[in-house]
Amino acid sequence: MPDVRTHEPDDHDNAYAGLLVNDTHWAFGTDFEDPLAGVDTTVPDGVDPATLAAYCLMLGDDALVLSQRLAEWCSNAPDLEEDIALSNIALDLLGQARLLLARAAAADGSQVPALPDGSPVPDEDRLAFFRDAPQFRNVRLVEVPGGDFAQTVVRILLFSSWRLALLDRLTRSRDGVLAAVAAKAVKELTYHRDFAGRWFLTLARGTDESRRRLVAGLDALWPLWSELFETHDVERAAARSGIGVDPADVAADVEAVLDQVLAASGVDRPAVAPLAAVQGDGAAQPAHGRKGRDGGHTEALGALLAEMQVVARAHPGGQW
Amino acid sequence: MSAVLDRDRTLTRAREAAAAVVDPELPMLTLADLGVLRDVTVDDDGAVVAAITPTYSGCPAMAAMRDDLVRELRAAGFADARVRVVLEPAWTTDWITPAGRAALAAAGISPPGPAPQRSGPVLLRLAPVRRAVRCPRCGSDDVTVGSEFGSTACKALYRCRACLEPFEHVKEI
Secondary structure (H helix, E strand, C coil): CCCCCCCCCCCCCCCCHHHHCCCCCCCCCCCCCCCCCCCCCCCCCCCCHHHHHHHHHHHHHHHHHHHHHHHCCCCCCCCHHHHHHHHHHHHHHHHHHHHHHHHHHHHCHHHCCCCCCCCCCCHHHHHHHCCCHHHCCCCHHHCCCCCCHHHHHHHHHHHHHHHHHHHHHHCCCCCHHHHHHHHHHHHHHHHHHHHHHHHHHHHHCCCHHHHHHHHHHHHHHHHHCHHHHCCCHHHHHHHHCCCCCCHHHHHHHHHHHHHHHHHHHCCCCCCCCCCCCECCCCCCCCCCCECHHHCCCCHHHHHHHHHHHHHHHHCCCCCC | CHHHHHHHHHHHHHHHHHHCCECCCCCCCEHHHHCCEEEEEECCCCCEEEEECCCCCCCCHHHHHHHHHHHHHHHCCCCCEEEEECCCCCCCHHHCCHHHHHHHHHCCEECCCCCCCCCCCCCCCCCCCCCCCCCCCCCCCCEEEEECCCCCCCEEEEEECCCCCEEEEECCC
16 A cells, blocks of 8 residues: 555644645646547447537536536535535536537537637537537526525436436447446436435425425426427437437336335426427527527526636636 | 567556556555556557546546556656546446455545446435445444535545444445
8 A cells, every 4th residue: 555644743733734745646737638538439330420419519518507507506505415415416417518528529520619729728628618508508407597405406306317317228329438428427327316316305304494495496497397308300310320319218217206206205296387498589490499409598598608608718728 | 588578577567657556535545446547558669558447427536647647657667658548337336456445444434335236227216325334433333324425426424323433435336
């Protein structure tokens, strides 16, 4: 076992004295290398690279935007344990987003925003920080403001139940990178769903106030639920070519998990209509209007991105 | 014949250098003990490639591990050292070696049990996870889980009801 010390045994007076003792195990000046370094990113035979990239962007943007929403809880959660739990979940989703955006860029570089020559910003960061709201392809469930802790629990339960079922099937993708990213993510999402399911049950069976807040959170997010199972043309094409999963195909499995939680909690399914698509905003759009997968978003996404992107955009040549 | 021997010695030296690099967040563990270091190869020109598998998708320690590997391999005389990411198969806590488990326990961190196996869909667990965990300080099995999420992505928070001390458990994945 290597000899590792973080402080001199006799030095009790100075809280900072130990920071740089025997520090060879710290990596100073760590840079962020390609997360897919050495991974075979060849697009499988018969697969349209643009479809693969667009599909990865959808799954990556879902994770990125929810990660940003959950990170808003950092130092604001009801107690330290939940603060750490929400940050952990946000970090897992950020990691999934990074791999998926990097995979999108490797499949089809034409989606990646151009920056001044010599900019060291990697492709996945360009996609995260230099696209505007209409270019984001996330479902709207992940972008609406967070609400209270109960609503946060509801959102994690809805999102992770759906994403776990989706990515569990994606482990059989013909694209080896997507299959591997999904296999890792399934393990992480299992913990996220269990966390949210337990808190849902606890709040539903807790006090009148905790139950009231939980039901209000479910009512608030329910209009965005059905959008997760609507098949976009990109998802249909991805499923047909064997690299993606049609979200409509996982609906029965996901609803069964949700029913399990609702039954244990004694909470009914809300009777609330789905949120309408964005209509007539001047953009080229399908007849039914635009939802998250088409780039049609609520105004909350613009404010979220402004906060998330402002530093990167101020320094397009920055090295982090 | 001697070229083959030289090559074997070079490979052994590269493997030893890479295997001795420690995890930046669990410095009692080497990357080999953690199961993150999957392979080390040396090509005809003496270039070393170390293959590593990420623990969690968003583990911030991965970038530090890559930098540490390159630095230690260069320090061992391999000017051309590179790190390759291997995503498949996904890392599992089952790859932590017996020596790694002993080092964790000695540092007061409860080592993981067997990773969950499944066939069919992932089952929802609404009750707290039951694990055969013992307090690394006093050895009592009267412990309670405080949170499935801890100070790093890979650990859960526990408390011992016998000696009342909190401790961390490397959770099974």
